Amino acid sequence: TRTIDLAVIAGDGIGPEVTSEAVKVLDAVLADEAQLAVTEYPFSAAHYLETGVILGDDDLAALAQHDAILLGAVGGDPRDPRLAGGIIERGLLLKLRFAFDHYVNLRPTVLYPTVPSPLANPGEVDFVVVREGTEGPYVGNGGSIRVGTPHEVANEVSVNTAFGIERVVRYAFDLAEKRGKKVTLVHKTNVLTNAGKLWSRLVEAEAANHPDVAWDYLHVDAATIFLVTDPARFDVIVTDNLFGDILTDLAGAISGGIGLAASGNINPDGAFPSMFEPVHGSAPDIAGQQKADPTAAILSTALLLDHLELPDAARRVEAAVAADLAERGAAPRTTAEIGTAIAARLGAQ
Numbered sequence: 001t002r003t004i005d006l007a008v009i010a011g012d013g014i015g016p017e018v019t020s021e022a023v024k025v026l027d028a029v030l031a032d033e034a035q036l037a038v039t040e041y042p043f044s045a046a047h048y049l050e051t052g053v054i055l056g057d058d059d060l061a062a063l064a065q066h067d068a069i070l071l072g073a074v075g076g077d078p079r080d081p082r083l084a085g086g087i088i089e090r091g092l093l094l095k096l097r098f099a100f101d102h103y104v105n106l107r108p109t110v111l112y113p114t115v116p117s118p119l120a121n122p123g124e125v126d127f128v129v130v131r132e133g134t135e136g137p138y139v140g141n142g143g144s145i146r147v148g149t150p151h152e153v154a155n156e157v158s159v160n161t162a163f164g165i166e167r168v169v170r171y172a173f174d175l176a177e178k179r180g181k182k183v184t185l186v187h188k189t190n191v192l193t194n195a196g197k198l199w200s201r202l203v204e205a206e207a208a209n210h211p212d213v214a215w216d217y218l219h220v221d222a223a224t225i226f227l228v229t230d231p232a233r234f235d236v237i238v239t240d241n242l243f244g245d246i247l248t249d250l251a252g253a254i255s256g257g258i259g260l261a262a263s264g265n266i267n268p269d270g271a272f273p274s275m276f277e278p279v280h281g282s283a284p285d286i287a288g289q290q291k292a293d294p295t296a297a298i299l300s301t302a303l304l305l306d307h308l309e310l311p312d313a314a315r316r317v318e319a320a321v322a323a324d325l326a327e328r329g330a331a332p333r334t335t336a337e338i339g340t341a342i343a344a345r346l347g348a349q
Ligand code: NAD
Pocket: 014, 018, 072, 073, 074, 075, 076, 078, 089, 093, 258, 259, 260, 277, 278, 279, 280, 281, 282, 283, 284, 285, 286, 291, 292, 293, 294, 296
Protein backbone atom coordinates (compact mmCIF):
# COMPACT_ATOMS: atom_id res chain seq x y z
CA THR A 1 0.00 0.00 0.00
CA ARG A 2 0.93 3.61 -0.50
CA THR A 3 2.61 5.47 2.36
CA ILE A 4 1.70 9.07 3.10
CA ASP A 5 4.64 10.77 4.73
CA LEU A 6 3.06 13.55 6.75
CA ALA A 7 4.82 16.26 8.76
CA VAL A 8 2.74 17.55 11.66
CA ILE A 9 3.44 20.93 13.24
CA ALA A 10 0.92 21.05 16.07
CA GLY A 11 2.09 24.47 17.25
CA ASP A 12 0.72 26.51 20.12
CA GLY A 13 -2.48 26.97 22.09
CA ILE A 14 -5.32 24.89 20.66
CA GLY A 15 -3.05 23.76 17.80
CA PRO A 16 -2.05 20.46 19.45
CA GLU A 17 -5.62 19.80 20.60
CA VAL A 18 -7.18 20.14 17.14
CA THR A 19 -4.28 18.50 15.33
CA SER A 20 -4.60 15.31 17.38
CA GLU A 21 -8.19 15.00 16.21
CA ALA A 22 -7.27 15.68 12.59
CA VAL A 23 -4.65 12.91 12.68
CA LYS A 24 -7.18 10.59 14.34
CA VAL A 25 -9.57 11.22 11.45
CA LEU A 26 -6.85 10.77 8.82
CA ASP A 27 -5.91 7.43 10.37
CA ALA A 28 -9.54 6.35 10.33
CA VAL A 29 -10.32 7.41 6.78
CA LEU A 30 -7.19 5.93 5.27
CA ALA A 31 -7.57 2.60 7.07
CA ASP A 32 -6.04 0.06 4.68
CA GLU A 33 -6.00 2.40 1.67
CA ALA A 34 -2.70 3.96 2.68
CA GLN A 35 -0.20 3.87 5.48
CA LEU A 36 0.01 7.16 7.38
CA ALA A 37 3.54 7.91 8.59
CA VAL A 38 3.52 10.92 10.89
CA THR A 39 6.62 12.89 11.86
CA GLU A 40 5.97 15.51 14.52
CA TYR A 41 7.92 18.75 14.54
CA PRO A 42 7.96 20.99 17.62
CA PHE A 43 8.06 24.39 15.89
CA SER A 44 5.99 26.87 17.86
CA ALA A 45 6.25 29.96 20.05
CA ALA A 46 6.76 27.66 23.02
CA HIS A 47 9.63 25.86 21.27
CA TYR A 48 11.22 29.20 20.40
CA LEU A 49 11.06 30.40 24.01
CA GLU A 50 12.65 27.13 25.11
CA THR A 51 15.37 26.79 22.48
CA GLY A 52 15.78 30.12 20.72
CA VAL A 53 15.04 28.41 17.40
CA ILE A 54 12.00 29.35 15.32
CA LEU A 55 12.60 27.50 12.05
CA GLY A 56 16.05 26.99 10.60
CA ASP A 57 17.15 26.21 7.06
CA ASP A 58 17.92 22.63 8.11
CA ASP A 59 14.36 22.37 9.45
CA LEU A 60 13.00 23.59 6.12
CA ALA A 61 15.12 20.98 4.35
CA ALA A 62 13.69 18.25 6.60
CA LEU A 63 10.11 19.43 6.07
CA ALA A 64 10.64 19.58 2.31
CA GLN A 65 11.08 15.78 2.28
CA HIS A 66 7.47 15.10 3.33
CA ASP A 67 4.45 14.58 1.10
CA ALA A 68 2.48 17.25 2.95
CA ILE A 69 2.39 19.26 6.16
CA LEU A 70 -0.47 19.49 8.65
CA LEU A 71 -0.27 22.55 10.89
CA GLY A 72 -2.40 23.35 13.93
CA ALA A 73 -1.79 27.00 14.78
CA VAL A 74 1.12 29.06 15.96
CA GLY A 75 1.32 32.15 18.15
CA GLY A 76 1.95 32.62 21.84
CA ASP A 77 0.92 35.05 24.52
CA PRO A 78 0.49 38.41 22.76
CA ARG A 79 1.66 40.24 25.88
CA ASP A 80 5.01 38.42 25.98
CA PRO A 81 7.62 40.99 24.85
CA ARG A 82 9.86 38.16 23.61
CA LEU A 83 7.22 37.41 20.95
CA ALA A 84 6.62 41.02 19.94
CA GLY A 85 6.48 42.08 16.32
CA GLY A 86 4.91 38.91 14.98
CA ILE A 87 8.25 37.13 15.22
CA ILE A 88 6.61 33.68 15.25
CA GLU A 89 4.01 34.48 12.61
CA ARG A 90 6.71 35.75 10.26
CA GLY A 91 9.54 33.43 11.27
CA LEU A 92 7.45 30.28 11.17
CA LEU A 93 4.12 30.47 9.36
CA LEU A 94 4.98 33.01 6.68
CA LYS A 95 8.46 31.54 6.31
CA LEU A 96 6.89 28.18 5.46
CA ARG A 97 4.41 29.72 3.02
CA PHE A 98 7.14 31.68 1.26
CA ALA A 99 9.87 29.02 1.32
CA PHE A 100 7.51 26.37 -0.05
CA ASP A 101 5.99 28.80 -2.56
CA HIS A 102 2.42 28.30 -1.32
CA TYR A 103 1.07 30.76 -3.81
CA VAL A 104 -2.49 29.50 -3.56
CA ASN A 105 -4.05 29.93 -0.15
CA LEU A 106 -7.23 27.97 -0.71
CA ARG A 107 -10.07 28.72 1.68
CA PRO A 108 -13.40 27.05 0.88
CA THR A 109 -16.53 28.30 2.61
CA VAL A 110 -19.52 26.01 2.85
CA LEU A 111 -22.56 26.54 5.04
CA TYR A 112 -23.60 22.97 5.79
CA PRO A 113 -27.34 22.39 6.06
CA THR A 114 -28.42 22.45 9.75
CA VAL A 115 -25.45 24.61 10.76
CA PRO A 116 -26.68 27.91 12.15
CA SER A 117 -25.36 31.07 10.51
CA PRO A 118 -25.59 34.49 12.16
CA LEU A 119 -27.25 35.63 8.93
CA ALA A 120 -31.05 35.47 8.87
CA ASN A 121 -31.21 34.41 5.23
CA PRO A 122 -27.84 33.21 4.09
CA GLY A 123 -29.10 31.20 1.12
CA GLU A 124 -26.76 28.61 -0.36
CA VAL A 125 -23.25 29.47 0.77
CA ASP A 126 -20.63 27.56 -1.19
CA PHE A 127 -17.66 29.56 -2.39
CA VAL A 128 -13.89 29.37 -2.38
CA VAL A 129 -11.51 32.19 -1.64
CA VAL A 130 -8.32 31.84 -3.67
CA ARG A 131 -6.05 34.05 -1.62
CA GLU A 132 -2.65 34.89 -3.06
CA GLY A 133 -0.14 33.49 -0.58
CA THR A 134 3.33 34.82 -1.29
CA GLU A 135 3.05 38.53 -2.08
CA GLY A 136 1.15 41.69 -1.14
CA PRO A 137 1.91 43.54 2.07
CA TYR A 138 3.01 40.26 3.67
CA VAL A 139 6.45 40.07 2.09
CA GLY A 140 8.16 42.31 4.60
CA ASN A 141 9.15 44.96 2.10
CA GLY A 142 9.41 48.15 4.11
CA GLY A 143 10.73 49.33 7.40
CA SER A 144 10.67 52.05 10.01
CA ILE A 145 12.81 55.12 10.36
CA ARG A 146 13.13 57.74 13.11
CA VAL A 147 11.62 55.20 15.48
CA GLY A 148 10.26 56.65 18.68
CA THR A 149 10.32 60.22 17.42
CA PRO A 150 7.31 62.30 16.40
CA HIS A 151 8.61 61.89 12.86
CA GLU A 152 8.57 58.11 12.82
CA VAL A 153 7.73 56.65 9.42
CA ALA A 154 6.51 53.05 9.09
CA ASN A 155 6.14 51.41 5.68
CA GLU A 156 4.85 48.05 4.53
CA VAL A 157 5.03 48.10 0.77
CA SER A 158 2.64 45.77 -1.03
CA VAL A 159 4.51 43.70 -3.58
CA ASN A 160 2.51 42.61 -6.63
CA THR A 161 4.31 40.89 -9.48
CA ALA A 162 2.86 39.98 -12.85
CA PHE A 163 4.30 36.48 -12.38
CA GLY A 164 2.72 36.07 -8.94
CA ILE A 165 -0.69 37.39 -9.92
CA GLU A 166 -0.89 35.57 -13.22
CA ARG A 167 -0.36 32.15 -11.65
CA VAL A 168 -2.89 32.56 -8.85
CA VAL A 169 -5.46 34.05 -11.23
CA ARG A 170 -4.98 31.09 -13.58
CA TYR A 171 -5.57 28.73 -10.65
CA ALA A 172 -8.79 30.60 -9.77
CA PHE A 173 -10.14 30.37 -13.33
CA ASP A 174 -9.22 26.69 -13.62
CA LEU A 175 -11.05 26.08 -10.34
CA ALA A 176 -14.10 28.01 -11.52
CA GLU A 177 -14.00 25.99 -14.73
CA LYS A 178 -14.33 22.80 -12.66
CA ARG A 179 -17.01 24.29 -10.45
CA GLY A 180 -18.68 25.71 -13.53
CA LYS A 181 -19.58 29.14 -12.37
CA LYS A 182 -17.70 32.36 -11.94
CA VAL A 183 -14.74 34.32 -10.63
CA THR A 184 -14.97 37.52 -8.63
CA LEU A 185 -11.86 39.63 -8.40
CA VAL A 186 -11.82 41.49 -5.08
CA HIS A 187 -9.45 44.42 -4.77
CA LYS A 188 -9.40 48.15 -4.14
CA THR A 189 -8.65 49.39 -7.63
CA ASN A 190 -10.12 52.80 -6.89
CA VAL A 191 -7.34 53.58 -4.42
CA LEU A 192 -4.58 51.00 -4.87
CA THR A 193 -4.41 51.89 -8.52
CA ASN A 194 -1.03 50.45 -9.45
CA ALA A 195 -1.64 46.98 -8.11
CA GLY A 196 -5.29 47.34 -9.10
CA LYS A 197 -4.45 47.88 -12.76
CA LEU A 198 -2.15 44.88 -12.82
CA TRP A 199 -4.66 42.56 -11.12
CA SER A 200 -7.49 43.77 -13.38
CA ARG A 201 -5.50 43.38 -16.56
CA LEU A 202 -4.31 39.89 -15.69
CA VAL A 203 -7.81 38.78 -14.72
CA GLU A 204 -9.17 40.10 -18.00
CA ALA A 205 -6.44 38.29 -19.91
CA GLU A 206 -7.09 35.00 -18.15
CA ALA A 207 -10.84 35.40 -18.58
CA ALA A 208 -10.27 35.46 -22.33
CA ASN A 209 -8.88 31.91 -22.01
CA HIS A 210 -12.05 30.79 -20.21
CA PRO A 211 -15.01 32.03 -22.28
CA ASP A 212 -17.36 29.77 -20.32
CA VAL A 213 -16.43 31.26 -16.94
CA ALA A 214 -18.22 34.47 -15.98
CA TRP A 215 -16.31 37.03 -13.98
CA ASP A 216 -16.97 40.24 -12.14
CA TYR A 217 -15.23 42.68 -9.85
CA LEU A 218 -15.95 44.09 -6.40
CA HIS A 219 -14.09 46.58 -4.27
CA VAL A 220 -13.12 44.87 -1.03
CA ASP A 221 -15.29 47.13 1.11
CA ALA A 222 -18.35 46.32 -0.98
CA ALA A 223 -17.41 42.64 -0.93
CA THR A 224 -17.82 42.65 2.86
CA ILE A 225 -21.36 43.96 2.38
CA PHE A 226 -22.32 41.20 -0.04
CA LEU A 227 -20.65 38.49 2.04
CA VAL A 228 -23.18 39.39 4.71
CA THR A 229 -26.23 40.33 2.65
CA ASP A 230 -25.93 37.90 -0.27
CA PRO A 231 -23.12 35.36 0.12
CA ALA A 232 -24.83 33.02 -2.35
CA ARG A 233 -23.66 35.29 -5.18
CA PHE A 234 -20.05 34.12 -4.75
CA ASP A 235 -18.35 31.14 -6.36
CA VAL A 236 -14.59 31.71 -6.66
CA ILE A 237 -13.13 34.87 -5.14
CA VAL A 238 -9.59 35.71 -6.18
CA THR A 239 -7.81 38.35 -4.15
CA ASP A 240 -4.54 39.47 -2.67
CA ASN A 241 -2.90 38.20 0.48
CA LEU A 242 -4.21 40.77 2.95
CA PHE A 243 -7.75 41.14 1.57
CA GLY A 244 -7.97 37.35 1.50
CA ASP A 245 -6.93 37.09 5.13
CA ILE A 246 -9.64 39.47 6.25
CA LEU A 247 -12.38 38.12 4.00
CA THR A 248 -11.82 34.53 5.12
CA ASP A 249 -12.35 35.24 8.82
CA LEU A 250 -15.63 36.90 7.77
CA ALA A 251 -16.40 33.91 5.55
CA GLY A 252 -15.82 31.64 8.54
CA ALA A 253 -18.14 33.70 10.70
CA ILE A 254 -21.06 33.55 8.24
CA SER A 255 -20.70 29.82 7.64
CA GLY A 256 -20.96 28.54 11.19
CA GLY A 257 -17.91 29.96 12.85
CA ILE A 258 -14.15 30.02 12.64
CA GLY A 259 -14.10 26.57 14.21
CA LEU A 260 -15.28 25.14 10.87
CA ALA A 261 -13.06 27.05 8.42
CA ALA A 262 -10.41 24.96 6.64
CA SER A 263 -7.51 25.99 4.45
CA GLY A 264 -4.73 24.73 2.26
CA ASN A 265 -1.49 26.49 1.44
CA ILE A 266 -0.91 24.97 -1.95
CA ASN A 267 2.12 24.76 -4.17
CA PRO A 268 0.28 23.56 -7.28
CA ASP A 269 3.51 22.80 -9.14
CA GLY A 270 4.38 20.14 -6.57
CA ALA A 271 7.94 21.41 -6.18
CA PHE A 272 7.37 21.70 -2.43
CA PRO A 273 5.01 20.08 0.05
CA SER A 274 1.69 21.85 0.51
CA MET A 275 0.51 22.70 4.00
CA PHE A 276 -2.97 22.32 5.43
CA GLU A 277 -4.25 24.18 8.48
CA PRO A 278 -7.41 25.59 9.99
CA VAL A 279 -7.98 29.28 9.21
CA HIS A 280 -8.09 30.07 12.93
CA GLY A 281 -5.16 30.78 15.23
CA SER A 282 -3.93 29.42 18.54
CA ALA A 283 -6.92 30.84 20.47
CA PRO A 284 -5.09 31.49 23.75
CA ASP A 285 -8.43 32.36 25.35
CA ILE A 286 -9.63 28.73 25.20
CA ALA A 287 -6.35 26.80 24.93
CA GLY A 288 -5.74 23.72 27.03
CA GLN A 289 -9.40 23.34 27.96
CA GLN A 290 -10.65 20.95 25.27
CA LYS A 291 -13.07 23.66 24.18
CA ALA A 292 -11.79 24.15 20.65
CA ASP A 293 -13.78 22.82 17.73
CA PRO A 294 -11.45 20.50 15.76
CA THR A 295 -13.72 20.53 12.70
CA ALA A 296 -11.69 23.17 10.84
CA ALA A 297 -8.54 21.07 11.28
CA ILE A 298 -10.44 17.93 10.26
CA LEU A 299 -11.87 19.58 7.13
CA SER A 300 -8.35 20.72 6.30
CA THR A 301 -7.41 17.04 6.04
CA ALA A 302 -10.04 16.71 3.29
CA LEU A 303 -8.16 19.40 1.35
CA LEU A 304 -4.95 17.50 2.04
CA LEU A 305 -6.45 14.25 0.74
CA ASP A 306 -7.68 16.01 -2.40
CA HIS A 307 -4.21 17.43 -2.94
CA LEU A 308 -2.68 13.95 -2.58
CA GLU A 309 -5.18 12.68 -5.15
CA LEU A 310 -7.27 10.70 -2.71
CA PRO A 311 -10.61 12.37 -3.53
CA ASP A 312 -12.77 9.46 -2.32
CA ALA A 313 -11.21 9.68 1.12
CA ALA A 314 -11.63 13.46 1.05
CA ARG A 315 -15.36 13.11 0.29
CA ARG A 316 -15.71 10.55 3.11
CA VAL A 317 -14.18 13.00 5.60
CA GLU A 318 -16.55 15.73 4.43
CA ALA A 319 -19.52 13.39 4.68
CA ALA A 320 -18.55 12.32 8.21
CA VAL A 321 -18.23 15.98 9.22
CA ALA A 322 -21.58 16.80 7.61
CA ALA A 323 -23.23 13.95 9.50
CA ASP A 324 -21.64 15.06 12.76
CA LEU A 325 -22.72 18.67 12.16
CA ALA A 326 -26.27 17.53 11.44
CA GLU A 327 -26.49 15.86 14.83
CA ARG A 328 -24.86 18.53 16.94
CA GLY A 329 -27.12 19.42 19.80
CA ALA A 330 -26.95 21.99 22.54
CA ALA A 331 -24.78 19.84 24.81
CA PRO A 332 -21.14 20.87 24.62
CA ARG A 333 -18.58 18.26 23.61
CA THR A 334 -14.85 18.29 24.16
CA THR A 335 -12.42 18.67 21.30
CA ALA A 336 -11.54 14.97 21.58
CA GLU A 337 -15.20 13.90 21.73
CA ILE A 338 -15.91 15.66 18.43
CA GLY A 339 -12.82 14.15 16.80
CA THR A 340 -13.59 10.67 18.07
CA ALA A 341 -17.21 10.91 16.90
CA ILE A 342 -16.15 11.92 13.39
CA ALA A 343 -13.46 9.23 13.27
CA ALA A 344 -16.00 6.67 14.45
CA ARG A 345 -18.22 7.46 11.45
CA LEU A 346 -15.23 6.51 9.31
CA GLY A 347 -14.88 3.16 10.97
CA ALA A 348 -12.40 3.79 13.76
CA GLN A 349 -13.17 2.75 17.32
P1 NAD B 1 -7.82 33.10 16.79
O1 NAD B 1 -8.36 32.53 15.54
O2 NAD B 1 -6.79 32.32 17.51
O3 NAD B 1 -9.03 33.37 17.81
C1 NAD B 1 -10.11 34.26 17.50
C2 NAD B 1 -11.35 33.83 18.31
O4 NAD B 1 -11.88 32.62 17.73
C3 NAD B 1 -11.06 33.51 19.77
O5 NAD B 1 -12.14 33.93 20.56
C4 NAD B 1 -10.95 32.00 19.79
O6 NAD B 1 -11.29 31.40 21.02
C5 NAD B 1 -11.95 31.60 18.70
N1 NAD B 1 -11.56 30.33 18.07
C6 NAD B 1 -10.51 30.15 17.24
N2 NAD B 1 -10.44 28.87 16.85
C7 NAD B 1 -11.46 28.22 17.44
C8 NAD B 1 -11.92 26.86 17.43
N3 NAD B 1 -11.31 25.90 16.72
N4 NAD B 1 -13.01 26.54 18.16
C9 NAD B 1 -13.65 27.49 18.87
N5 NAD B 1 -13.27 28.79 18.92
C10 NAD B 1 -12.19 29.15 18.21
O7 NAD B 1 -7.26 34.55 16.43
P2 NAD B 1 -6.42 35.61 17.30
O8 NAD B 1 -6.92 35.61 18.70
O9 NAD B 1 -6.45 36.84 16.52
O10 NAD B 1 -4.95 35.05 17.29
C11 NAD B 1 -4.34 34.28 18.33
C12 NAD B 1 -2.93 33.93 17.92
O11 NAD B 1 -2.93 33.03 16.83
C13 NAD B 1 -2.08 35.10 17.47
O12 NAD B 1 -0.76 34.89 17.91
C14 NAD B 1 -2.14 35.04 15.96
O13 NAD B 1 -1.04 35.65 15.34
C15 NAD B 1 -2.14 33.55 15.77
N6 NAD B 1 -2.73 33.08 14.50
C16 NAD B 1 -2.14 32.00 13.95
C17 NAD B 1 -2.69 31.45 12.82
C18 NAD B 1 -2.07 30.25 12.25
O14 NAD B 1 -1.23 29.63 12.87
N7 NAD B 1 -2.43 29.84 11.06
C19 NAD B 1 -3.86 31.98 12.27
C20 NAD B 1 -4.45 33.09 12.88
C21 NAD B 1 -3.87 33.63 14.02
